[in-house]
Amino acid sequence: IADFEIIRKDGVIITSEIRASLRIDDRGCPVGFRGVSRDVTETKRLHDQLLHAQKMESIGAIASGMAHNFRNILTAVSFNTQLITTKYANDRVLMTIGGRISTAVAQGTKLVNGLMQFSRKESPGKFKVLNLTALIQETCHLIQLSFDKSIKITVDIPESVSIIGDHSGISQVIMNLANNA
Numbered sequence: 001i002a003d004f005e006i007i008r009k010d011g012v013i014i015t016s017e018i019r020a021s022l023r024i025d026d027r028g029c030p031v032g033f034r035g036v037s038r039d040v041t042e043t044k045r046l047h048d049q050l051l052h053a054q055k056m057e058s059i060g061a062i063a064s065g066m067a068h069n070f071r072n073i074l075t076a077v078s079f080n081t082q083l084i085t086t087k088y089a090n091d092r093v094l095m096t097i098g099g100r101i102s103t104a105v106a107q108g109t110k111l112v113n114g115l116m117q118f119s120r121k122e123s124p125g126k127f128k129v130l131n132l133t134a135l136i137q138e139t140c141h142l143i144q145l146s147f148d149k150s151i152k153i154t155v156d157i158p159e160s161v162s163i164i165g166d167h168s169g170i171s172q173v174i175m176n177l178a179n180n181a
Contacts, residue, residue: 003040014041067115074112078105100145107142110168111175130170132161139174153178 006016020035085098136157144153 014039015044063115067112071112074105074108113168114172127164127166130163130165132163133157139171143178
């Protein structure tokens, strides 16, 4: 049994499964083959589709597990940041650092939510009216903090652009663009 790609007379490429056996004459000498060929193009396509779906399900399960563990870490960081900012409310430096940590935790939470959406363990965020300019500036600020200090990010956008969208989804896209640039 073997699968071959065959070009039909009409030019369409199909996958054909061929089952053949050797024919032997009365003297024991091979004289040819006897076999059957059948078009398994659709069966192969469905099989490939099933394999892809199983891979995506596995990736979703891994993403869900990672997102759950990362969410626990973010919760601990957020809790400790709140303790610091409560105890040292009069220390401007610590308050500034605490604010940056809280902003980073919020961004991490949005990324975790995106992973959970990808794994289909949580429903996607609601679309709402957003100020795209503020979202881009906020995301670029976080990106600038995480990138090497020798990399400078310049943002040249209108003062205010209103759109309807998902805040975390758009922010994630911007971060992905920056990481891939």
